[in-house]
Amino acid sequence: MKCQWLLLCFALPVFFGILSSASSFLSPTGMDFNGVNVHRAAPARRSLLSDPMEPETAVVAAMDGTIYLFDLTTKKPLWSFTSGLPIYSAYQAPVDKDNLSNIGSGYFIDIGTGDDWELYAHSRLGKLKLRKSIEVYVSSTPQIAEDGGIILGSKRSTAFQVDAKTGRLISSYKMPDSPTPNGNGESNIHYKSAKGEHGLPGSVNLKPNELPLYITRTDYTLTSFVPNSNKVLWNVTVAEIGAAFLCQGSDDAFGGADLDSGSVEPGTRFSMPLPCNSRAQVLRFRGHNILERLSSRNWLPEALSPDMILPAQPNADKVVIHPENGHTILSGLSEIFSMFVLIIIFTVMLVGTICLYFIVGQLNSSQVGNVSANEEESRMLEISGDSGEKMDEDSSSDNKLLLNLNHPTLCSGDGRTIGKLFVFNKEIAKGSNGTVVLEGIYDGRPVAVKRLVKAHHDIALKEIQNLIASDQHPNIVRLYGVEQDQDFIYLALERCICSLNDLIQICSVSSENFPINQGMDAESMQYRMRLDSLKLDLQGVFLWKENGYPSATLLKLMRDVVSGLIHLHELGIIHRDLKPQNVLITKEKRVLCAKLSDMGISKRLTGDMSSLSHHATGCGSSGWQAPEQLLHRRQTRAVDLFSLGCVLFHCLTGGSHPFGNPLERDINITKNKFDLFFVNHNPEAVDLLSRLLHHNAEKRPKAAEVIAHPLFWTSEKRLSFLRDTSDMLEREDWDSEILEALEATSRVSMRGRWHLKMHPQLLETILWYRDYSFDSVQDLLRAIRNVLNHYRELRPKIQAILGPIPEGFDAYFTSRFPRLLIEVYKVMSRHCRRQEWFQKYFTDSAL
Template structure:
């Protein structure tokens, strides 16, 4: 049977059961439950063990052990559904609209690795019980309380694990947006963590998410639900036109939260909404040493929705590049501009970035032994004031790494991780400044396309 027909039947059945068991006099659309109670103070990502107490409801067994609590009477329990360990989200039946909407959007977005799985639902006279994929903790708990998770490398740059988790969130968001679904309540509490060979993120809690009508880019003026305080876009707070861009603003807050060990870009809890509404300038001093993060966060927190990037664009941002991609880009850029006349616009603009990228002379930031070796050849003369020459040094060192003296190899480190760390620590602003210029002039060129499809 066609998958779309199956999904439609699930939705009709779920809605019918809820409406049948609901007292018709009480319902008005209200805000969806928000789960913000931490799973534990120190999440260790252990495999859940079900409590022996509980009760059976149809195919579902609900344990007495609580995982989290939310607003409007929502509680999450451990449980099993058809023998599978699950998280049981119990909603007060009076809030049938939120339950129905969540079921619809979970069914539509199901089978994606970065969206929490939906297995089924059961009902009694008071509650609706959603059987959801059992995760280990929330992103909020992981960042705030975990003692084992390492968000940063010793040099202060984000670890590969943290970059993967943030990228997982973006991948999940791209999937929702491709389906026309706006999450509308993206925050660290609603991003769940699953332990496997590596940690992974899954978007959850889509009770106030909305699916756009075909060929329509925004919700109607009567859209209900407003997300969670402190994580909403200004147009949500001001009851303006809501598009996919509301999720991108929230994503900017989540990325800042991850990069700063649990801080919020708009201050303490009680002042966040006011600061967002008043467009208060974000203090980026906590991430100033990571220009890629600064660049992306500024774009995501733009108060003008139309000026925020799309989720698919964020996915390819240099913040998420690994060492191999970073070094490959600088090398390819060197090849692209090396033979250009110095009066060509792209070269002039690139060289104008030199003072920002490395200061006065780039050789001052590198060891004399390395500079001396690279300058020995009669065929390789470098101008220490030129960005093109610094890029050529990086390119030549990569291309001829095996021919370098052992002491120079040890100085630069392994390829690509050590190599990237060496140049990144000395020229932290180089990549982002070069990228901005090349994106402006070369984004349509074939060589650049792979950096927009990574």
């Protein structure tokens, strides 16, 4: 009840404050900050929106730089003057197409054809529309490419003052090449009047019957230079034209007064093309037949859109010159329009206050008896806005997702605000069912905004539920908040630099130069360009060693994926759509981390459930689903392990797939037809992937077993395992079951007598202390253990042969006996898994 009264106490003073401000705002006279009398402009006789589709005149700019005022009724120019050079020019140097190695040396930037003034990147494969305007592009220069190429940008502005009735050029202003302040503190602007040129602007040469119309011209130029040369590769210059009409001394505040045109027969009358005290962009035409283009009227909606006619000073009263005393005064909005705005503001505040009054009352009453809600429920209610019921996975239509409806949606030039979330227009990625990922900011934090179509609210609800339950884990993408508008649901997610699929593409040898194939569409071309821009952020990242084995960085990322999967499975969540595109990469302090995302079709096991029904709803992505998903059989956590096998193969091979090309994968999965040829050099990978991709779901290992597999071991742990195994075998009888099983692997683990694969000087050192049987796996392990234990006592030459401990030492024996570790591991796993001394090698407790 106290909160309700507080709301009313807050709203009423604000309301009366608005009325008080309105009375002074609507006053016909007032005082400026210096005490000077301020006279408001005359009331408007015509609205900005009156007859918006039927203008009588139009200011247009022709290709050659001539500015025209056209009478749209007679289709005749009323006047014209030249603003300078053509408003568009471009140059592209001849390019040797046979020597193009990448897009960086084989593209140029230009604008579209016809009246399309957007920027496009052109290459031998076609053109791609850029998201930046030329103004934004120029502001981002200079740019330096990896090959040494340089792009420079420049901006040059000119202002013309012409008579609105006759088009007579009264004066012009432009900056010199190197503007410097002069002795009296004024800018050294180049000023030219109708009577001649001056270093500084003097009095405006207005005649008594002239109305000043200001035309502005801004020329933007982009120039690209050949690497390590001053030769121009390409350049493009585009001029933007604007107009501002101040209507000094005009009785009609909106340009509707009758004007005697000096460029037509006496007595002809016309209206100005834009409202008084406003500005707008001038239409630009690249074609020669302007009359035909104006006659079509296809340009009218664009020319008269609110984005084209803008106030001279947004969010402030417009500045006009009083004709009598020359003082600078404030011209407010018309009283009618202002009163209309105030009425709307008051109505919104009053309705909002009443709604908040009852909402707070409902929340206060609903909180009674719910103080003991657990932490997960509390987070669920905080993010979703639910009034008290816990959201269930299979919630009915009566338990709909309630999001932040109390925050308004506001728009700006670069995006829109929805509650606490600001969504930029920049798209990061696309998904299925109309899902789009955009850049955004949530509570001051950069985020990735996943925008879902509201019709698929069930998918959004599942993803929100699963993220709330799991997002505290370092390998699950964080959820910061949820907002919605009339059409979409917005998830504010942790911002990542790229996906695992992107990272593999960037770092793989096959895509080092990002080849662009003939016939590639604009979307694919744009993807390649985005990968190219990410290369700078990922410099120094190597995913594979020279011998084809995964680097420490890649092993960590693969462990991250498994760790995230373990966490989901411990919570009873089956992801069901695990693939490289749904694994996101973050970078903090030069350390990469992998995080699972996109759990819109995940399922959560409840109670004693260990599997889903035979007809579980939702389907994963083609080529990454387990056979039981494709065949609509019983689904367990094992479906994620199958997908994990495909993801790990993708990582280890630089982007390949164990079930072939995309068109054949699903068929090959159902037929259990896979090929591990590309990882045959890595026996640990072959062993793990063979188990993960097993057609029988019950034969696949659990996620906790996967992370303890030797594929993820460091060199130090590999050597430790071999040494501990050798020590244990010393205590075994010669005919023990473990020794028999171990020696049975000699054909594959040693591939012949092991002394033949040793360096002669190393072998001499080994035999100095004792004799060995060169056909015995146990003796090979003993030799490795003895050399490792006495490494510091070895001669420097022998140490150099072995390499440093642990990486070099491990690499020496692995290169000669690649299957030794995995064969010994399989034997010890069968016989010693439960022994206390060896448990650290079969669980993730040591990781």
